[in-house]
Amino acid sequence: MKNLILTTAALALVSGMAMAQTVRMGTEGAYPPYNFINDAGEIDGFERELGDELCKRAELTCEWVKNDWDSIIPNLVSGNYDTIIAGMSITDERDEVIDFTQDYIPPTASAYAAASEDVDLKGGVVAAQTATIQAGYIAESGATLVEFATPEETIAAVRNGEADAVFADKDYLVPIVEESNGELMFVGDDVPLGGGVGMGLRESDGELRAKFDAAITSMKEDGSLNELIRKWFGDEVPVYE
Template identity: 85%
Template sequence: MKSLIFTTAALAIVAGSAFAQTVRMGTEGAYPPYNFINDSGEVDGFERELGDELCARAELTCEWVKNDWDSIIPNLVSSNYDTIMAGMSITDERDEVIDFTQDYYPPTESAYVALSEGVDLEGGIVSAQTATIQAGYVAESGATLVEFATPEETIAAVRNGEADAVFADYDYLLPLVEESGGELMFVGEGVPLGGGVGMGLRESDTELRDKFDAAITSMKEDGSLNALLDKWFGEGVGTY
C-alpha cells in the first residue's frame, strides 16, 4: 500500500458545539485545476476550496489525504479515508462499488490532444490515465491503448513519441494546450463521457452522503458553486 500524506484543512466552526465529526478527504493531488499540490506542499485547487466550504456548511472537521489514483477507490473502501474528491466522474461501474453525492461539476467532454493534425485516433496509439473512463473508452475504440499511472505521464507519452495522442478531460487538457506555445493541439471531436464529477463515499455512509448533498445543493442555490467553477476553470465552463 502506498504511504498516505496527510495535510490539515481548516476547521469548520460549529456554533454551540465544541467538537465536529472529523472527515478524511481523499484526493490525488495531481490533476490541476481540480486538485494539485502547491509550493507549500498543501493540497490545493478547485476541489480543495470546494471541499473546505462543503465541510464548513456541513459542520464537519476536514483533513486532506493524498493517495495515488490507481488505488483511490480500494483505499476508500478500506477506510483509509472517508471521501474521494479527485475529479472522479460518476459512472454506473463505479457506483456498483462506492456511492456518490450529486455532481458538483456538470457532465463535460473528453478530448484528444496531439502534436499535429491528422493523427489516427481509431487505429493509432492513444495514451490515457489508468482506471479512468477515458482509458475504458479508448480500449473499446479500436485504437491501441497505453495506460499510465499519472496524467503527466500521458502527456509525456505524446511528446516523446510513445503515443499519437492523449485522451483526457477537456478541462485538464485546455491549459496544457494553451501553455504549450502551439506544440500541443486538440484533434478530432470531443466525446461526452460520465455523469459529471461527484464525491465518492462508502455505500454504508448514507448519513455523511446526505450531509454533503445538502451542502452541495445550498452552494448551487446561492450561486457560490458557479463562482468557484468560473474561478478555477474560466468563464464559459458549464455551470448550474
C-alpha cells in the same frame, strides 16, 4: 452543586466535540485545476477550496489525504479516508462499488490532444490515465491504448512520441494545450462521457453523503458553486442553471 455544574460543563464539551466530526478527504493531488500540490507542498485547487467550503457548511472538520489515483477507490473502501473528491466522474460501474453525492461539476467533454493534426485516432496509439473513463473508452474504440498511472505521464507520452495522442478531460487539457505554444493541439471531436463529477463515499455512509448533498445543494442555490467553477475553469465551461 459545584460538582454538578462541572459535570454538566464537561458533558457539554464532549457533546460539542462529537458534533465536530472529522472527515478525511481523499484526493489525488495531481490533476490541476481539480487538485494539485502547490509550492508550499499543500493540496490545492478547485476541489480543495470546494471541499473546505462543503465541510464548513456541513459543520464538519476536514483533513486532507493524498492518494494515488489507481488505488483511490480500494483505499476508500478499506477505510483509509472517508470521501473521494478527485475529479471522479459518476459512472454505473463505480456506483456498484461505492456511493456518490450529487454532481458538483456538470457532465463535461473529454478530448484528444496531439502534437500533430495528422494523427490516426481510430487506429493509432492513444494514452490515457489508468482506471479512468477515458481509458475505458479508448479500449473499446479500436485504437491501441497505453495507460499511465498519472496524467502527467500521458502528456509526456505524446511529447516523446510514445503515443500519437492523449485522451483526457478537456478541462484538464485546456491549460496544457494553451501553454504549449503550439507544441500540442486539440484534434478530433470532443466526446461526452460520465454523469458529472461527484464525491465518492462508502455505501454504508449514507448519513455523511446526505450532509454533503445538502451542502452541495446550498452552493448551487446561492450561486457560489458556479462562481467557484468559473474561478478555476474559466467562463466557457458549463455551470448550473
